[in-house]
Amino acid sequence: MAVIEVHGLRKRYGRHQAVDGIDLTVERGEVFGLLGPNGAGKSTTVEILEGYRPRDGGDVLVLGEDPGTAGRRWRARIGVVLQQANDSAGLTVREVVRHVAGFYPAPRDPDAVIELCGLSDKADAKLRTLSGGQRRRVDVALGIVGGPELLFLDEPTTGFDPQARRQFWSLIRSLAAEGTTIVLTSHYLDEVEALAGRLVVLAGGRIVASGTPQTIGGRTEESTVSWRDADGTHQVSVADPAVLLGELTGRDDPHLTDLRVQRRSLEDVYLDLIGESR
Template sequence: MHAIKDEVVTPVCRASDGIGYNDSVHAIEIKELFKSYGDLKAVNGLDLTVRTGEVFCFLGPNGAGKTTTVEILEGYRKRDSGTVSVLGYDPENGGRAFRERIGIMLQESGIQTQLSVREALDLYRSYYSHPRSTMELIEMVELNGSVDVRVEALSGGQRRRLDLALALAGDPELVFLDEPTTGFDPAARRNAWHTIDGLRSLGKTIFLTTHYMDEAQALADRVAVISDGQIVALDTPDRIGGRNTTTSTIRFLLPSSISVNDLPTLSNMEHLDADMSAEGESVTIHTSRPDLALYVLTSWSVGKNIELSGLTVSRPTLEDIYLELTEENN
């Protein structure tokens, strides 16, 4: 009797508990995604998986299909074909339950300018079943001094921080951040990064779009580069595009008394793949084994008591790799 009664009384969970949720390790799964606008293939067979709890950075030049892809994930656009799963929902018809669990910080979207910071937060908080507290949100984005200031009186950076707070109002599991720090001063950017880092340690998944490579480098667990509607590279910021295996650059200045020809010959040494060029006093060496090249160079210079001033060893930056990847495809 009891068993039957239970079935009658508790047929399904509340809508906000997430019908269709599966406990997969992937927050986002995209397979064979296509979307065209007329003849323009904005997204052209894109596959992508975002793991739960990672900060995933989505890079790509304007017009590469980045915004279209993100807006399909957010449920703003309908796809032409392919499968998309976001937290186990199809964003096209996830409805209220889906929206309870995601937060969206759009690139440019207004806030009711007549409301104060507190009123705006309270309004958007009221849309969610389990919102964060207003004070917590205000502290997260450091708007403590502007709680009762109207949105119309906020600076661009402050407004953007309120934007971030509004995206976090519902305490979402998955947050889409579209160029979240554009217009921030350096200190505010560091603070925003700190907030995003904090979200990661709470186990939230962050889908971050940015044009700042240092931001991707600082925050991302993995980076994907989109070009012509497809993913052209996907890896950690340090490994993407073979960044960890490509050649390094050694630079230094030779004292004027020393000629380039006096330097030890690196070019015919094994394993080095070295390639040296000089311009005046400045010497540049490209090599796949900077450790060996430096050993040879510094052994020579220390032995002869010559200072190689301004010595640097550098790997290509994320930006170098990004430009290389996106140029190849254009």
């Protein structure tokens, strides 16, 4: 059975249709990405799945229950990493992780979670003394200490430096490797490409594309072949680059150089997708 099943989800704020008919299925063990620009409806969608917001229409099942009416036992099975949180500033990392672990029927060992999140050195530091990246790792620790089957990560690395992002990504990969289903929202393309097995692109409250990071938006359909020879620089878009490559290398042209075959970058695809919907 799928972990998340969504059909025709709708949510309106006043006159603004934030989510306009979304269908989604997330299978157990997947890392699923929701990609889209600010205001695309990502956070609204996720907050409905998390049980934070009521929906106006559509069918939603998360772990087999309707998040709008699901109870405490359901909440013990999900983990939520908040987009921004500054709470518990006066508590130490260990205190807050232990405290939150106490809410759950079968929590993970708090010290092991602190270790997993790379916070062992900071276990006795108050939250207000942590850097932005460390603070987000505390949020992840609090999201997973209950031992969730399904973890929601909403814009997890906003404001991270590159090294902190890489560390964070490896943490997410190790959680996925343990079998946790992960739903990730982001407006960073490289993040979704690095982590997600499958993704949808949202724009204007609708899904404008879905697939894997490799195939989304027809990424595999065309490649750009570029090279330089005595006549100058050339660039051609072709469906099957092998034919052109064979022809080029068959010429035995001593001036042939800088030969490159590139698939359209995810960024090109993405900008096309969200551009079309505007």
